[in-house]
Amino acid sequence: MIRTMPVIPEVETCIHCGLCLNQCPTYRLTHLETASPRGRIYLIEAASHGRLDVTSGVADHLYLCLACRACETACPSGVQYGRVAEAARDVLGPPGRPFQRAMVRFALRHLMPHPGRLRSVAAVIRFYQRSGLAALALRLLPRRLRRPAALLPEASTRFYTPEAEVLPAIGEPRARVAFLTGCAMSLFFAEINEATLRLLRRNGCEVVLPQNQACCGALNIHNGEVASARAMARRNVDAFPVDVDAILTNAAGCGAAMKEYGHLLGDDPDYRERAERFSTLVRDTGEFLAALGLRNSPKATDRVVTYQDPCHLAHGQGVRAQPRALLAALPGTTLREMVASDRCCGSAGIYNFLQPETSDALLAEKMEAIRATGASVVVAPNPGCMMQLRYGVRRFGVPVRVAHLMDLLDEAGA
Amino acid sequence: MTLAPLIRRLQAIVGNAYALHRPEDLIVYEQDALMVSRHKPDLVVLPDTTQQVSEVVRAVRELGLPIVPRGAGTGLAGGAIPERGGVVVALTRMTRVHDIDPISKTAVVEAGLVNADLTAMLEPYGLFFAPDPGSQVAATIGGNVANNAGGPHCLAYGVTSNHVLGLEVVLADGTVTWVGSRALDEPGYDLTGILVGSEGTFGIVTKAIVRLLARREAVRTLLAIYDTMDAACEAASAVIASGIVPEALEIIDGMSMRAVNKTLQAGFPEDAEAALLIEVEGLAESVPVLIERIEAICHRQGARRIQTAATAQDRMGLWKGRKHAYGALGKLARRAIMLDVCAPRSHLARIMRQITEAGTRLNIQVANFFHAGDGNLHPNLLFEFDDNSPEYARVVATTEDIMWACIAVGGTITGEHGLGMEKREYLGWMNSDADIAAMKRVRDAFDPDGAMNPDKVFPTGRPVHGTIPSVRAAGGADR
Numbered sequence A: 001m002i003r004t005m006p007v008i009p010e011v012e013t014c015i016h017c018g019l020c021l022n023q024c025p026t027y028r029l030t031h032l033e034t035a036s037p038r039g040r041i042y043l044i045e046a047a048s049h050g051r052l053d054v055t056s057g058v059a060d061h062l063y064l065c066l067a068c069r070a071c072e073t074a075c076p077s078g079v080q081y082g083r084v085a086e087a088a089r090d091v092l093g094p095p096g097r098p099f100q101r102a103m104v105r106f107a108l109r110h111l112m113p114h115p116g117r118l119r120s121v122a123a124v125i126r127f128y129q130r131s132g133l134a135a136l137a138l139r140l141l142p143r144r145l146r147r148p149a150a151l152l153p154e155a156s157t158r159f160y161t162p163e164a165e166v167l168p169a170i171g172e173p174r175a176r177v178a179f180l181t182g183c184a185m186s187l188f189f190a191e192i193n194e195a196t197l198r199l200l201r202r203n204g205c206e207v208v209l210p211q212n213q214a215c216c217g218a219l220n221i222h223n224g225e226v227a228s229a230r231a232m233a234r235r236n237v238d239a240f241p242v243d244v245d246a247i248l249t250n251a252a253g254c255g256a257a258m259k260e261y262g263h264l265l266g267d268d269p270d271y272r273e274r275a276e277r278f279s280t281l282v283r284d285t286g287e288f289l290a291a292l293g294l295r296n297s298p299k300a301t302d303r304v305v306t307y308q309d310p311c312h313l314a315h316g317q318g319v320r321a322q323p324r325a326l327l328a329a330l331p332g333t334t335l336r337e338m339v340a341s342d343r344c345c346g347s348a349g350i351y352n353f354l355q356p357e358t359s360d361a362l363l364a365e366k367m368e369a370i371r372a373t374g375a376s377v378v379v380a381p382n383p384g385c386m387m388q389l390r391y392g393v394r395r396f397g398v399p400v401r402v403a404h405l406m407d408l409l410d411e412a413g414a
Numbered sequence B: 001m002t003l004a005p006l007i008r009r010l011q012a013i014v015g016n017a018y019a020l021h022r023p024e025d026l027i028v029y030e031q032d033a034l035m036v037s038r039h040k041p042d043l044v045v046l047p048d049t050t051q052q053v054s055e056v057v058r059a060v061r062e063l064g065l066p067i068v069p070r071g072a073g074t075g076l077a078g079g080a081i082p083e084r085g086g087v088v089v090a091l092t093r094m095t096r097v098h099d100i101d102p103i104s105k106t107a108v109v110e111a112g113l114v115n116a117d118l119t120a121m122l123e124p125y126g127l128f129f130a131p132d133p134g135s136q137v138a139a140t141i142g143g144n145v146a147n148n149a150g151g152p153h154c155l156a157y158g159v160t161s162n163h164v165l166g167l168e169v170v171l172a173d174g175t176v177t178w179v180g181s182r183a184l185d186e187p188g189y190d191l192t193g194i195l196v197g198s199e200g201t202f203g204i205v206t207k208a209i210v211r212l213l214a215r216r217e218a219v220r221t222l223l224a225i226y227d228t229m230d231a232a233c234e235a236a237s238a239v240i241a242s243g244i245v246p247e248a249l250e251i252i253d254g255m256s257m258r259a260v261n262k263t264l265q266a267g268f269p270e271d272a273e274a275a276l277l278i279e280v281e282g283l284a285e286s287v288p289v290l291i292e293r294i295e296a297i298c299h300r301q302g303a304r305r306i307q308t309a310a311t312a313q314d315r316m317g318l319w320k321g322r323k324h325a326y327g328a329l330g331k332l333a334r335r336a337i338m339l340d341v342c343a344p345r346s347h348l349a350r351i352m353r354q355i356t357e358a359g360t361r362l363n364i365q366v367a368n369f370f371h372a373g374d375g376n377l378h379p380n381l382l383f384e385f386d387d388n389s390p391e392y393a394r395v396v397a398t399t400e401d402i403m404w405a406c407i408a409v410g411g412t413i414t415g416e417h418g419l420g421m422e423k424r425e426y427l428g429w430m431n432s433d434a435d436i437a438a439m440k441r442v443r444d445a446f447d448p449d450g451a452m453n454p455d456k457v458f459p460t461g462r463p464v465h466g467t468i469p470s471v472r473a474a475g476g477a478d479r
Ligand SMILES: Cc1cc2nc3c(=O)[nH]c(=O)nc-3n(C[C@H](O)[C@H](O)[C@H](O)COP(=O)(O)OP(=O)(O)OC[C@H]3O[C@@H](n4cnc5c(N)ncnc54)[C@H](O)[C@@H]3O)c2cc1C
Pocket: A016, A017, A018, A019, B032, B033, B068, B069, B070, B071, B072, B073, B074, B075, B076, B078, B079, B080, B091, B111, B132, B133, B134, B135, B138, B139, B140, B141, B142, B143, B144, B145, B146, B147, B148, B149, B150, B151, B152, B199, B200, B201, B203, B204, B205, B206, B323, B326, B327, B416, B417, B420, B453, B456
């Protein structure tokens, strides 16, 4: 595979200072320059100036990256590495060995953009899990395939489908919002979507659930399928109303991706402006609720919780204080910070399936950090993080509940 | 020469993943933070133990290849660039802390440990490692030792050489040896002192015994804002002249503050031309008294406003802003070079005027933030062209004018970044031929073949940069 790398202008803002190195999870594990943000930027730069062939080795280095964007937080020069990685991966195509690539590409092109097909997949997964086949598979599958099978969280009893297109506010209306139901959230965490909507409505939000919405396209963008991601973004721009106070999502990855629609569709004259508009309205539910203020006083529960910053919330959207402020509003709940709460847990979209060794090393570190807090709940408001942490809790036997922020707020009657 | 047998041997020593030889693995090691020079190594090795370092050195030296030690590659003088090719030995995997002794306030750490990671580990003991270069979040202890790194707080605490008691070193023939010890004063030669600042030309540092300091009871930080660089410099000189030695006394100019504000909420003013960042530490009773005296001096020197950091977070914000200043320049220009020169503290205002004049004359934008307290200046040259364009001659000329101006008032051509490749041709500006010959004899005693980091530190007689001749080549030292 030898391709040419176009010049990616963002690369020029890197001044090679190296301040990002030690903040990058893959550099911390390997201590190799090629596994660092600066090294990856250098590879891209060298390739686009013809000083380096784009071999499969280069692709491997660029796909060992978690796309966690911790380097953006660290970078004094404001290099938006997320955009650099997306542009480079679009040239490289999806990651993995040929068979994996084909599978990933198939899923990204033919499943993710189609809610109907996703729903069918959900039915298959559910049948597989409930029928006992899953348990069997875990025993019979070759070792190499056992891990992905174990990673798969239990699918919700049903795929989340909204009961109506508009759900009225409960009590005095305070805001009108639109809500992205999301693919992973609908498939694996339908109850959390329900909790989120209850919570929003109790806090005076009228919620619009556009029928025609699609998955946000984040996985496609991160895995070298930008064209299909653009199609999904266009569909959402068409589907969502903009006469709302905010477009909400309870998945950090989706929020980060949708806040970038303006950039993603920046070259599309028909969509550019509407996409910009769309992006400025996007909020994480935690971010939004913290600004709106909780209306009801929550019930008290005595417990210690710890908070895992989802990468795409903390590094991608700069949302750190708001979820913590909401936790602080829960009486009896003590927040005990873990070491490096904003370091990636190794989930990173489909990374945990494709790079099991790196993913496991990060997960092991994360589990230790969680265990050390003595918390009984770890809050991680993003489906990818929740799946990974639930897998980690089972595998490392850490006695904590993995919850979404919306879960705790809804349970407390906030 | 085919490298295949060497590669196999190195792989056997450090493991396949850490003996790098493919183009895409090597190319990222052709540069450090000096943006204007690059040379690809023949091989890169990342050993995990001192024993491995020693075996690697033996294997490489048997083939006669040069060796370039490397830490995090944050050096600004090109010290880790393998100009002659050869084998880069990167210490970044060696990050262990062998011993922290809170009683004797020492620690034994491996060379690849990141400076800020050490300080984070010391937090529970109430101790810290004083050298705090702007790059401390990434730079290694080995790199700090090799370049004798300084930092804002070195005004009161001293530079790296004041905080290293002993070193484990692998010499050019693979011998492993210790110099110094936990004791503050050793009988015999102070070889630790010689090794600190030797820029990787004497051997590879594998471990260091570092001295730790106890955190002070109280700390206060203030930012005094001025309308001109002149006034800020006069104020800094006045603080020093009053006999107060703050823990840190920095100046940052308006251009840099505005650049930092673009990426970070550091709390810098948008409309000032310069600001003094001053920190004092000490006993809870004495700190407020000191800070009051400093504020009075700053006011007398025409400060437009003085803001004190009210919370620990404000204080961290100001320091983060200061430490991000170089990086933030990436927002202003495609290329930036951070110079590192010194001038006597009584001449700050004058030398800063000369720096501005040099930039104007040669049409190079200059941003400044520096350790005013010890007269260690960092003019940052900003430009848009590549280093291989003819325009680069203006960068060389500006650099030389600034260095010359510093020498003329009794300053030096480097404060803390080392000579590396960037400054080596200028060593003769400050030192006589006899001085240089004496230094070379010391180097030869450690490394008779010149195998360790060759062509660094000492003049090579080649043009300073590519084909661009030195403007003042004839200058030389006339002491
Ligand atoms: C943003 C920024 C801010 C900076 N601020 C400061 C500052 O305030 N003060 C300051 O002093 N410097 C500063 N620097 C310069 C630089 O960070 C320091 O010189 C630092 O000590 C280099 O450490 P490193 O691990 O990156 O070493 P490298 O850059 O990898 O190497 C530097 C030199 O040390 C040698 N070396 C490295 N490790 C070893 C070893 N184990 N044994 C023998 N030789 C070795 C190399 O051969 C090279 O000559 C700054 C740099 C940047 C990019």
